Amino acid sequence: MSETPLIDGHNDLPWQLLSQFNNQLNKVDLNTLANTHTNIPKIKDGRLGAQFWAAYVPCDTQYKDAVRQTLEQIDVIHRMCQKYPEIFMFATSSQDILDAFKMNKTASLIGVEGGHSLDSSLGTLRTMYQLGVRYLTLTHSCNTPWVDNWLVDTGSEPSEHKGLSSFGKQVIAEMNRLGMLIDLAHVSEEVMNQVLTLSKAPVIFSHSSAYTICPHKRNVPDDVLRRVNETKGIVMVNFYNDYVTCSNTASLSDVADHFDHIKKVAGADIIGFGGDYDGVPRVPEGLEDVSKVPNLVAELLKRGWTDEEVKAALGNNLLRVMSEVEKVRNKCTEQPKVPVKTFFHSIHLNQHDSDTSLLI
Numbered sequence: 001m002s003e004t005p006l007i008d009g010h011n012d013l014p015w016q017l018l019s020q021f022n023n024q025l026n027k028v029d030l031n032t033l034a035n036t037h038t039n040i041p042k043i044k045d046g047r048l049g050a051q052f053w054a055a056y057v058p059c060d061t062q063y064k065d066a067v068r069q070t071l072e073q074i075d076v077i078h079r080m081c082q083k084y085p086e087i088f089m090f091a092t093s094s095q096d097i098l099d100a101f102k103m104n105k106t107a108s109l110i111g112v113e114g115g116h117s118l119d120s121s122l123g124t125l126r127t128m129y130q131l132g133v134r135y136l137t138l139t140h141s142c143n144t145p146w147v148d149n150w151l152v153d154t155g156s157e158p159s160e161h162k163g164l165s166s167f168g169k170q171v172i173a174e175m176n177r178l179g180m181l182i183d184l185a186h187v188s189e190e191v192m193n194q195v196l197t198l199s200k201a202p203v204i205f206s207h208s209s210a211y212t213i214c215p216h217k218r219n220v221p222d223d224v225l226r227r228v229n230e231t232k233g234i235v236m237v238n239f240y241n242d243y244v245t246c247s248n249t250a251s252l253s254d255v256a257d258h259f260d261h262i263k264k265v266a267g268a269d270i271i272g273f274g275g276d277y278d279g280v281p282r283v284p285e286g287l288e289d290v291s292k293v294p295n296l297v298a299e300l301l302k303r304g305w306t307d308e309e310v311k312a313a314l315g316n317n318l319l320r321v322m323s324e325v326e327k328v329r330n331k332c333t334e335q336p337k338v339p340v341k342t343f344f345h346s347i348h349l350n351q352h353d354s355d356t357s358l359l360i
Helices: 013-021 040-045 066-083 094-102 122-130 166-178 189-198 222-230 252-266 290-302 307-333 340-350
Strands: 006-011 048-055 088-090 106-113 133-137 181-183 234-237 271-273
Touching: 006 106, 006 234, 006 271, 006 290, 006 307, 013 048, 013 066, 040 048, 040 290, 048 066, 048 094, 048 133, 048 307, 066 088, 066 106, 066 122, 088 094, 094 106, 094 307, 106 181, 122 133, 122 166, 166 181, 166 189, 166 307, 181 307, 189 222, 222 234, 222 252, 234 252, 234 307, 252 271, 252 290, 271 307, 290 307
Parallel strands: 006 048, 048 106, 088 106, 106 133, 133 181, 234 271
Antiparallel strands: none
């Protein structure tokens, strides 16, 4: 962990800042905050190299003020980084993560958790990217006007789009163009497969576990794990007891079972950490808060994981995925090159005076 940054895919501390303190950071000290899974001493003990902080607002904001509330959560993440500059470095790229790690700071990235936060607007998506958002979870636990959520697979909600609507497919294309990670946590299985087919860039599951180990519809089935491998994406394992053991109780060893299973089915190159700290009411024994993550790393080593495999899961897999998403963005934004002969020919046609000179 001193050589490779631990990159966690999902932490809901910003939601705790809203629900407990109404985002008034002058009323909270992250050095002493005691009733959350995450604070500065726990971050240091857990050797947290980079964190995607969730900008989350509930589904009941949909069709109301979801965009405003999400912007306020984006704002509080920025202000948290500004208040503790010795701990956090705001980050928007794979290189930023590496730079922060060299400075012994926690790279702080933003993920918006739920497509309802867009209010069906590509302009909102683009604006959030400009504000530093680097992934969008396509749904939370509600359908949007353009994508189905995981509850569709339980039968408790009807499918409205058979996966993605035509606008939903536009969202995927625009995220590829922008260089925004597509997060498939919380979507229906149909959406998982559609996006894996459509996306030109690798995808992430920011906080989901293995369905075979715990058959909860928030988890990822084996056939999808294999497709994630084929498309070089990543599944970042969730620590929520209900997704680990499908019960109220779980242990660190149970979480390691998910790592082992994903590795067996699709290889160590698609695995990451996605604790979901401060967003869930129950976490496993041995993983009570952010400081305990090194215990899980030790458990993987005990189980025979190589140093290379552990480093891949810690951060190298996410760095690879993010770098590839950035490459797809750069390719999308490249301007077509005009042949030199054509360029000078066009200049010649526009030169009416032979005395005119052109410096290039």
